[in-house]
Amino acid sequence: MLWQKAYGFPSPLFWGTVSVLLALLVRWWHQKRKSTNSVPEKWRCVGELSELTVFPIKSCAGISLEEAECTECGIQTVSDGPLKLRDRFFIVYDEKTEEFKTARTYPKMLLINVTLDGNDAVKLSAPNMPELQIKVPQDSESNKRTHCKIWNNEKVETVDCGDTAANWLSKYVLNQDCGLRLGYYLADIMPRRVAAEKLKQCFKTFKNKDLGVYSDLTSFMLMTESSIDDLRTRLPPHVSIISRQFRPNFLVRGSLPYEEDKWKWIRIGETAVFKNVKPCTRCVLTTINPDTAIMEPKREPLRTLKGYRQLTDPAMLKVEGSSPALGIHLGLHNSGTVRVGDSIFVEDE
Structure with a gap:
């Protein structure tokens, strides 16, 4: 119209274009918010839970369970008594340097x-x-609280379990009377860990609450039998592997190899819901047989994994380095009890 041209008002075509763009932006924002924060409404079954394992002492032997409770701090045993075994609530550390110790350095810890x-x-x-x-240790023994250091010199609180435990560990691991201590996490009074900013910037769904107590990263790690089976076909004939070398909390049967990489949401059974927060990168611990504590001389299966399971995203490489990935780290969204044989569901997109 003449008055629009005279006074410089935008045309109807302009406003129509703006309206369409705004509608698309709103739709995108709602989809993004739903995909990252809301539990899916539709699920599809991809397999079943074949193994369930808790690791009470970091880097020591795991315990196979038939059922477990999933809490923000990880899985814990289901029992009638007040005491439960919880995932990586105990940690071994050096009494002088306060640095944590693992089977990477002392394989016999396994x-x-x-x-x-x-x-x-x-x-x-x-x-x-x-x-x-x-x-x-109980809450009343909080006077024994101290610190130990885990990855990147991150300080975490712990309560010391006493000289008798320290002596036993030192004799077995070091063949000495002293040197190692055993720490325990008091869930009701000790603070949770805080994730490094570079980690949260790289992995957008990763939250502080996803960090485990003394685990390397999150409170839960999932792997699939099919991915391990595929890895077996790539290994030299003399190398054999078992799932426990990779120390998953959840092992899934029935899915396709490496399908888990793309799962965004995972539900185990009826109530326990998790988010996939990042790939699980692998280290030398995978080369140690958990039954014998003997390391594979040629660093298998790590060497083979490096040949085809390297991260390719530049941002991830900057944070994770050159370690290969197998399995996924999970963050808990809804707590619940899980059992061996439970169906595994993922978001049905």
């Missing part, structure tokens, strides 16, 4: 087992060592 022993204690056992009962 042969240390822990079991419940009554309502307030656990029992440690290892080859050629007497069994040792340890009273699990």
Whole structure:
């Protein structure tokens, strides 16, 4: 119209274009928000839970379970008593440097087992060592609180489990009377860890609450039997592997190889819901047989994994380095009880 031209008002075509762009922007924002924060409405079954494992002491033997409770701090045993075994609530650390110690340096740690022993204690056992009962620290013993250092010198709080436990660990691992200590996490009074900013910037769905107590990263790690089976076909004939070398909490049967890489949401059973927050990068620990604590001489299967499972995203490479990936780290969205045999569901897009 003449008055629009005279006064410089935008044309109807302009406003129509703006309206379409705004509608597309709103739609995109809602889809993005739904995809990152909302539990899916539709699910499809991709397999079943074939193995469920808790690792009470970081870098020591795991315990196969038939059912477990999924909490923000990881899986824990289901029992009638007040004490439960929780995932990586114990940690071994150097009494002088306060640095945490793992089977990467001391492979025989993989042969240390822990079991419940009554309502307030656990029992440690290892080859050629007497069994040792340890009273699990309680809130009233907070005067024993100290710190130890994990990856990148991150300081985490722990409560020391006493000289008897320290002596037992030192004799078994170091063949000395001292040197190592055993720490325990008091969930009700100790703070949670805070993720590095570069990690959250690279992996957008990663939150502080996803960090495990003393685990390398998150409270949950999932792998699939099919991916391990495919890896077996690529290994030299003399190399054999078992799933426990990769230390997953959840092992899935029935899915396609490496399909888990693309799963965004995972539901196990009826109530426990998780988000895929990042790939699980692999280290030398995968080369150690968990039954014998012997390392494979040619660093298999790590060497083979590096040949075809390297990260390719430049941003991920900057954060993760050159380590290959196998399995996924999960963050808990809805808590619940899971059982071996439960169906595994993923978002049906």
